[in-house]
Amino acid sequence: MQISFSTAALPKSGVLIVPVFEDGKKSKAFDDLDKAAEGALTRAAKAAEFEGKKGKLLDIVTPAGLTNGRVLLAGAGKSKDFGALEAEALGGQAIGRALAMREKSATFSLAGFSAKKIDAGELAARIAHGARMKTYRFDKYRTKEEKKDKPTLAKITVNSSSAKAKTIYAAYEKIGDGVFLTRDLVSEPANVLHPESFAERCKALTELGVKVKVLGEKEMEKLGMGSLLGVGRGSVRESKLVAMEWMGGKKSDPAVAFVGKGVTFDTGGISLKPAKGMEDMKWDMGGAGAVTGAMAAIAGRKAKANVIGVIGLVENMPDGKAQRPGDVVTSMSGQTIEVLNTDAEGRLVLADALWWTQETYKPAAVIDLATLTGAIIVSLAHEFGGMFTKDDKLSKQLNAAAEATGDLLWRMPLTKTHDEMIKSDIADMQNIGGSGGGSSTAAAFLGRFIKEGVAWAHLDIAGMAWNPKDKPTIPKGGSGFGVRLLDEYVRENYEA
Numbered sequence: 001m002q003i004s005f006s007t008a009a010l011p012k013s014g015v016l017i018v019p020v021f022e023d024g025k026k027s028k029a030f031d032d033l034d035k036a037a038e039g040a041l042t043r044a045a046k047a048a049e050f051e052g053k054k055g056k057l058l059d060i061v062t063p064a065g066l067t068n069g070r071v072l073l074a075g076a077g078k079s080k081d082f083g084a085l086e087a088e089a090l091g092g093q094a095i096g097r098a099l100a101m102r103e104k105s106a107t108f109s110l111a112g113f114s115a116k117k118i119d120a121g122e123l124a125a126r127i128a129h130g131a132r133m134k135t136y137r138f139d140k141y142r143t144k145e146e147k148k149d150k151p152t153l154a155k156i157t158v159n160s161s162s163a164k165a166k167t168i169y170a171a172y173e174k175i176g177d178g179v180f181l182t183r184d185l186v187s188e189p190a191n192v193l194h195p196e197s198f199a200e201r202c203k204a205l206t207e208l209g210v211k212v213k214v215l216g217e218k219e220m221e222k223l224g225m226g227s228l229l230g231v232g233r234g235s236v237r238e239s240k241l242v243a244m245e246w247m248g249g250k251k252s253d254p255a256v257a258f259v260g261k262g263v264t265f266d267t268g269g270i271s272l273k274p275a276k277g278m279e280d281m282k283w284d285m286g287g288a289g290a291v292t293g294a295m296a297a298i299a300g301r302k303a304k305a306n307v308i309g310v311i312g313l314v315e316n317m318p319d320g321k322a323q324r325p326g327d328v329v330t331s332m333s334g335q336t337i338e339v340l341n342t343d344a345e346g347r348l349v350l351a352d353a354l355w356w357t358q359e360t361y362k363p364a365a366v367i368d369l370a371t372l373t374g375a376i377i378v379s380l381a382h383e384f385g386g387m388f389t390k391d392d393k394l395s396k397q398l399n400a401a402a403e404a405t406g407d408l409l410w411r412m413p414l415t416k417t418h419d420e421m422i423k424s425d426i427a428d429m430q431n432i433g434g435s436g437g438g439s440s441t442a443a444a445f446l447g448r449f450i451k452e453g454v455a456w457a458h459l460d461i462a463g464m465a466w467n468p469k470d471k472p473t474i475p476k477g478g479s480g481f482g483v484r485l486l487d488e489y490v491r492e493n494y495e496a
């Protein structure tokens with residue numbers, strides 16, 4: 001998709017997108033077009049009872065006096081509430097309609113469109129970013145498709161008076177690349193994306209200046225990673241641990257580490273899942289996908305920070321070598337784990353990945369992301385990722401990043417009681433708790449692998465990695481959740 005910025009006259013073809021505020025504050029773009037069309041825009045809006053409410057769209061076909069094929073009025077809501085995320089949503093919603101129109105080009109006309117919460121350059125860049133995010137498609141495996149189902153939109157232009165828009169957008173373009181990478185990874189079928197092929201895709205980040213290190217099973221066995229390795233025993237695919245290093249800061253600057261769960265397919269193992277819906281378990285590597293996409297975004301925009309991304313990659317399959325309920329494994333930390341349920345496998349992967357990350361890099365903070373529990377969806381639906389941390393400062397930092405990007409989080413309880421629920425009769429701990437508080441007991445389990453003095457947060461993104469329905473900037477499918485969140489967290493807390 002070609003995205004450009006222009007201060008030139010409006011084009012003579014394609015769809016013109018004109019934002020309209022709900023409170024009657026008209027832009028110069030609207031007034032000029034309406035005048036050229038002899039009031040046709042005003043009449044059409046009145047006839048359709050279009051008032052500019054947030055998210056509402058009005059398609060006007062070939063208004064009299066205009067040579068352009070169509071004008072699309074995009075409701076922006078109240079001007080006092082209009083900010084960066086509202087700009088992105090407007091861009092995405094409008095382009096979603098433009099895609100349905102089957103136009104070849106679309107132009108946002110922003111002359112005289114302004115709001116107090118956001119300057120002209122940022123506004124134009126955010127609209128462009130939201131528009132691009134909506135154009136994502138994962139259709140590489142479609143060999144036959146009706147012509148009417150194929151997208152025709154090839155060019156998006158943002159017509160703005162700001163000379164800064166293009167420069168501002170450059171950083172969002174790199175972040176968008178990271179989001180698209182994560183969406184691609186999450187969308188891939190498990191026969192294509194498995195631990196070995198995922199590791200190979202990570203190596204492509206070396207083109208951005210990321211140093212990539214891959215550990216195989218023999219290396220992990222020497223390190224004593226019995227917890228991670230136990231999960232992949234039943235698969236013919238070799239488990240991997242991948243470390244991605246972006247050292248864009250000073251040598252003396254503290255590093256932050258992101259750790260992701262990468263179960264490329266989860267059958268549940270011997271504790272086999274029901275057949276219905278199991279196909280969705282191709283995206284049980286959403287945490288690893290988010291970490292990989294975030295590393296691509298951070299390196300792509302050359303962030304002045306030291307950032308480590310570590311992902312544990314396994315396939316959880318049942319066969320004669322698979323671990324059984326009741327087995328006891330020894331983690332790299334030396335702590336023993338009674339595996340009562342082989343379908344509670346993500347925490348076993350993260351246990352060793354977290355410990356290895358701390359041993360190897362000595363990070364100041366560690367944030368792990370995982371599609372860890374179905375219980376978090378029961379609690380938060382598909383609206384928030386669950387955040388578990390005992391560090392109030394880190395919680396505030398992550399919440400600030402979430403509010404700024406729209407990758408929303410909700411802090412969940414993590415107490416001594418939850419830790420007591422994973423006590424085992426025969427080992428140091430068991431991998432599941434009781435019948436309630438499943439997300440909190442999972443977080444308590446992970447907390448046992450965090451060293452004293454390390455700021456840590458666990459983000460359960462089981463309800464957010466896959467989007468069950470269209471949203472303004474996210475088509476149905478892989479969402480890319482977490483990429484922007486982590487990038488913003490680094491920008492605000494680790495860059496000078």
